[in-house]
Amino acid sequence: MNCATARDRLSEHALGVVGGREADALDRHLEWCAACRKEARDLGRAAAVLPYALAPAEPSAELEDRIVDAVRVAAGGGRPVAAPRRSRLATVAVLAAAMAVSGLGWGAVMAGRASRAEESAEAAAVRSQRAIFRFSEVFDGLEFADSDVQLGLLVPTEIGGGASGTAATVVVPGANDTVLVVMSGLVAEGDAPYTVALRGGPEDSLVVGVVPSALIATDGTAEFAATPVDDLRRFDRVVVTNTHGDVVLRGALEARVPVPSPSP
Amino acid sequence: MQSRNTGPLLPTEERQLMDALLAGDEAAVRALYARFGRPVYAMGLRLLGTREAAEELTQDVFLTAWRKAARFDPSRGRLSTWLMTIAHNLAVDRLRRETGVTRPNLVLVDEVPDVPGAHDEEALVMERDAAVRALSTLTDAERRLLARAYFRGMTAREIAESDGIPLGTVKTRLRAALIKVRKANELKDLV
Numbered sequence: 093m094n095c096a097t098a099r100d101r102l103s104e105h106a107l108g109v110v111g112g113r114e115a116d117a118l119d120r121h122l123e124w125c126a127a128c129r130k131e132a133r134d135l136g137r138a139a140a141v142l143p144y145a146l147a148p149a150e151p152s153a154e155l156e157d158r159i160v161d162a163v164r165v166a167a168g169g170g171r172p173v174a175a176p177r178r179s180r181l182a183t184v185a186v187l188a189a190a191m192a193v194s195g196l197g198w199g200a201v202m203a204g205r206a207s208r209a210e211e212s213a214e215a216a217a218v219r220s221q222r223a224i225f226r227f228s229e230v231f232d233g234l235e236f237a238d239s240d241v242q243l244g245l246l247v248p249t250e251i252g253g254g255a256s257g258t259a260a261t262v263v264v265p266g267a268n269d270t271v272l273v274v275m276s277g278l279v280a281e282g283d284a285p286y287t288v289a290l291r292g293g294p295e296d297s298l299v300v301g302v303v304p305s306a307l308i309a310t311d312g313t314a315e316f317a318a319t320p321v322d323d324l325r326r327f328d329r330v331v332v333t334n335t336h337g338d339v340v341l342r343g344a345l346e347a348r349v350p351v352p353s354p355s356p
Numbered sequence: 357m358q359s360r361n362t363g364p365l366l367p368t369e370e371r372q373l374m375d376a377l378l379a380g381d382e383a384a385v386r387a388l389y390a391r392f393g394r395p396v397y398a399m400g401l402r403l404l405g406t407r408e409a410a411e412e413l414t415q416d417v418f419l420t421a422w423r424k425a426a427r428f429d430p431s432r433g434r435l436s437t438w439l440m441t442i443a444h445n446l447a448v449d450r451l452r453r454e455t456g457v458t459r460p461n462l463v464l465v466d467e468v469p470d471v472p473g474a475h476d477e478e479a480l481v482m483e484r485d486a487a488v489r490a491l492s493t494l495t496d497a498e499r500r501l502l503a504r505a506y507f508r509g510m511t512a513r514e515i516a517e518s519d520g521i522p523l524g525t526v527k528t529r530l531r532a533a534l535i536k537v538r539k540a541n542e543l544k545d546l547v
Contacts, residue, residue: 103527108448109505110511111452133432135531135535136441141537142487142507143399143443144395144484145491149398149410151397151410152411155415159414163422
């Protein structure tokens with residue numbers, strides 16, 4: 093992209109309406125062209141004035157605390173200080189619901205405008221942080237004392253296309269361990285059934301579930317929970333294969349969620 | 357850390373605030389929220405149409421700011437510009453991605469009331485006053501034009517096709533309007 097072409101799009105760029113490859117090309121131009129960068133910065137400053145002129149709107153009183161908690165958790169500060177106190181809910185149902193939200197959110201991002209790759213990745217990273225925060229909220233107040241929860245976001249392989257997902261293992265001493273997986277972007281016809289396996293060492297693999305086409309919703313989403321008899325603690329990866337044996341999704345179980353003792 | 361909630365921040369204060377944000381410092385998050393939480397929320401409400409989506413956006417903006425905090429460079433622009441650009445990009449991206457999102461009504465920025473919110477921080481009131489003053493230098497047509505691009509995510513081509521005017525004319529007008537706002541806003545910084 094030359095300067096004339098870049099200048100032609102800088103106003104729209106400042107107003108946030110240039111997308112796709114054009115935005116990428118413009119960004120690359122701005123990296124090396126100081127003159128256009130200055131112009132872009134000036135126009136960007138002007139555009140950033142606009143939201144301040146909007147009529148004031150008052151968010152809910154809880155938003156500030158939620159944001160404080162979210163940043164604290166994201167920054168590794170552990171358990172949120174102002175997490176809502178929840179009643180003792182059906183653990184798996186709540187967990188699965190939380191995963192559906194986070195998993196689908198991630199999927200929507202990945203399936204979004206792939207042409208704006210950088211922004212989608214940006215938004216996806218935010219989603220993953222939010223997902224982890226949601227999980228920590230869900231766990232707070234539940235009877236999970238001494239349990240060990242690991243989370244992982246499942247990302248598609250080249251074959252996986254628009255698929256995505258979230259997985260969690262819940263290891264509870266003295267009880268059956270649970271694995272939960274939520275996926276979106278699945279193709280019921282031709283690719284199902286999908287097989288979900290946990291992996292530990294090089295030879296250590298455990299198939300925990302099969303997702304037949306009947307369990308895949310029309311929007312390409314599916315979720316399941318399983319309680320295999322094995323101790324799940326040793327597994328740190330999740331792999332999803334299609335009916336042809338091709339890996340479509342994979343992810344590492346790495347985000348260890350602090351699980352506090354139940355609230356008094 | 358303690359941070360002033362009144363008056364514009366100096367570049368060194370902005371950098372300190374972002375360093376504290378990066379560390380997850382609660383006071384820093386609250387200081388940032390006091391200054392930028394409501395404008396980000398208001399933008400989300402206009403672009404995304406529901407309180408829930410606007411609150412979600414606001415949370416996403418702060419998480420993104422935390423992730424990018426180390427990259428914030430006060431010598432390259434003000435914190436408010438940096439944050440609002442993050443907010444706008446996330447909102448427009450979502451607006452375009454989600455087909456079911458409630459479309460906002462066309463925003464006319466001259467609908468802004470003269471009386472600021474009772475609970476607003478002084479710094480926010482100053483920003484709002486400056487913005488209203490800057491936009492008052494525009495004609496109604498220029499304000500509408502900027503609003504259609506910025507708050508509705510319409511490209512110059514979409515505006516040109518909608519209004520039946522040449523694409524080049526729309527681009528020229530967008531740029532002229534932004535430059536007017538920039539100049540008016542620069543005057544504010546000199547006051």
